[in-house]
Amino acid sequence: MAYFRSHVLVCVDPVCLSRGAHELIDALQDELVAQDLINEIQVLETSRIGGCADGPEMMVYPEGVHYVGLTTDDVPYLVSEHFLKGRIVERFRVKVKPAVDEELGPAQAKEVRVVLRNCGEIDPENIEDYIAEDGYMALGKVLGEMSPEQVIEEVLASGLRGRGGAGFPAGKKWQLARNVQDFPKYLICNADEGDPGAFMNRRVLEGDPHSVIEGMIIAAYAIGASQGYIYCRAEYPLAVKTLKIAIQQARNYGLLGNDILGSEFSFDLEVRMGAGAFVCGEETALIASIEGKRGEPRTRPPFPAVKGLWGKPTNNNNVETYANVPQIIINGAEWFASMGTEKSKGTKTFAIAGDVKNTGLVEVPLGITLREIIYDVGGGIKDNKAFKAAQIGGPMGGCLPEKYLDLSVDYESLTSVGAMMGSGGLIVMDEDTCMVDIARYFMDFTQDESCGKCTPCRIGTRRLLEILERICEGKGQDGDIERLEHLCEVVGQNSLCGLGQGAPNPVISTLKHFRDEYEAHIKEKRCPAKVCRSLISYEIIDEVCTGCTVCARNCPVDAITGERRHPHFIDPDLCIRCGICLQVCNFNAISVS
Amino acid sequence: MSAVKSLEDLKRIKERALEKKQVKASSGSAHVIVGMGTCGIAAGARDTMKAILKYIETNNLSGIIVTQTGCIGLCEREPIVQVSMGEEPKITYGKVTPDVVQRIMKEHVLGGKSIQEFIVKV
DSSP states (O other): OOHHHHHEEOOHHHHHTTTTTHHHHHHHHHHHHHHHHHHTEEEEEESSSSSSSSSEEEEETTTTTEEEEOOGGGHHHHHIIITTTOOOOOOGBOOOOOOOOOSSSOOTTTTTOOOTTTTSSSSSSSSSHHHHTTTHHHHHHHHHHOOOOOHHHHHHHHHOOTTTSOOBBHHHHHHHHHHHSSSSSSEEEEEOOSSSTTTTTHHHHHHHHHHHHHHHHHHHHTTTEEEEEEEEEETTHHHHHHHHHHHHHHHHHSSBBGGGGGSOOOEEEEEEEEOOGGGGGGGGEEEEEEESSSSOOOOSSSSSTSSOOSSOEEEEEEHHHHHHHHHHHHHHHHHHSSOSSSSSSSEEEEEEESBBSEEEEEEETTOBBBIIIIISSSSBGGGGOOEEEEEEEEOOOOOOOEGGGGOOOOHHHHHHOOOOOOTSSEEEEEEOOOOOHHHHHHHHHHHHHSSSSSSHHHHHHHHHHHHHHHHHOOOOOOHHHHHHHHHHHHHHHOOSHHHHHHHHHHHHHHHOOOHHHHHHHHHOOOOOTSSSSOOEEEETTTTTTTOOHHHHHHOOOOOEETTTSOOOOOOOOOEEEEEOHHHHOOOOOOOOO | OOOSHHHHHHHHHHHHHHHHHHHHHHOOOOEEEEEEHHHHHHHHHHHHHHHHHHHHTTTTTEEEEEEEEOOOOOGOOSSSSSEETTTTTOOEESSSOOOHHOOOOOIITOOOOOOGGBBBBO
């Protein structure tokens, strides 16, 4: 085989082709022959390099130089400059900006990346990159060697549970849908990730869309589905775009469509965009939305496995669940089951947010403790403050105090202490957080997102929010805690879907673990964390104040008065408690009480 | 792109994709740089380059990167070849004819020992 010192990869995607990629390749070959370099430099065709918009694009290795916008007229100059003399032609060069990935850093010591293994490592818009990493090998194995029953057996044996929150065993769900004799059957991927601060699924869709598509094709084969939908929220435009490119590429390769990989199995996929209603993450509401109806949940049974989309058997899993499937098929159920606890197998992605040093995405084996996630992976609490609580499971989850830091993170343990796995939102709160305010924040969210179909959720969450708001404003009344507890019970037990059933969780868990804070707000009209504006006041400590006037100059309502070099004074009637004076004071002369 | 009809097809695509990836990631232990300025070409650097590539090809070597550089200001010593092995500092050779290439490749690139008599001392 001839030895080439340099390889030139020219993009031949449709856009670059239409902009003259083939003509460029021909001109390059001719010029390389003319300059006697054809035995040293190899020109190859490749798929997408960049955006194609300024195409034709090409990459020159080993230097890794990215050129765009070349015409055949530029070729002789380029060949003699770069390929002969080794001088990079800067005017065609695309400068690479060093990108800092703020969402997903390098894997920390205790992380195990299964779902996120390819994110940031491969080009999500190039199916070949995925195939190079064993992509679609699991599908090949399934279609070539396994019956649908064997696939379900394997997934059951792996112990994979739904990663959307409830944790229903995926294999069991598939079994139910397989056993119903009613065709056609449908497959849905729930990509309607809506928890505040959570973006695990978005990252997988944007970074490794083919893993989700492959998992879906395998699931479709297992249950006998012929059409699939990925329900992705419209707030994820990049994910939608990446998915559409990936689906088209999979179709071109014959991995979607009729007779996949030469088998008799046919399946195709479509992306449906949600309009951003949180409730559409609930499966029956999601199905209604795909059907073009208003996104409202309905009573179950019948479960979607029996009567789902268009009244036909439907299997619905979330992004992360499907993304795990190809790995389980390739590496075996035992490999997957070797990670995690007895009942919760495998890994879980979390989006860590809040007062922690390293915010962003992590993937850890289940059974890890909260302490390990927050301190070892997350780097601990910001500014060396003390840990106060962790909110896990999104707006339907619960707040866990310090005493649960060593709790094993798995489905059962979290449920047993009033939180839940959820889809993987993890908000860490430090000592400066008011738990009543947090409960109010989450109730504000669920109240806003309640679809209004059932009364307990529509009116109950509104009443809950009103009580929480008045407690935060210092207008809490005797009996408010009892009222909250009663309402939480009614809303949780009588709501139609998971949104209403879970809505009281943040209130219940904060009432349970931080009851003293509620009492301080109601009885003493005091906010211990000094967060609730109506319950705090700012004062200047005379002995410390130097009279530098910086606070007075920065106060937006001119509530601070005083002469230069003399202690200043805050007028409590004018003060709006914005906290700006506290931030700007260089002498720590402002106290909050 | 023709459709993938079987697992074998898929494996072939995988092999090809891996190859392309290797091309992208090829970071060899040895880096050979040929001075390819006008002065170098005039002094016969093209023949030097061809001799290097020929040596790699006939001996079926891998992990060696061959690139060019421009005039480094020592035109009278052209053709110039620089060799950098791993973390070691770069060594510059002058008056590298195809015959000298044979020795540099054998003794330095493969053998790991620089050849004092051809080194350009600056």
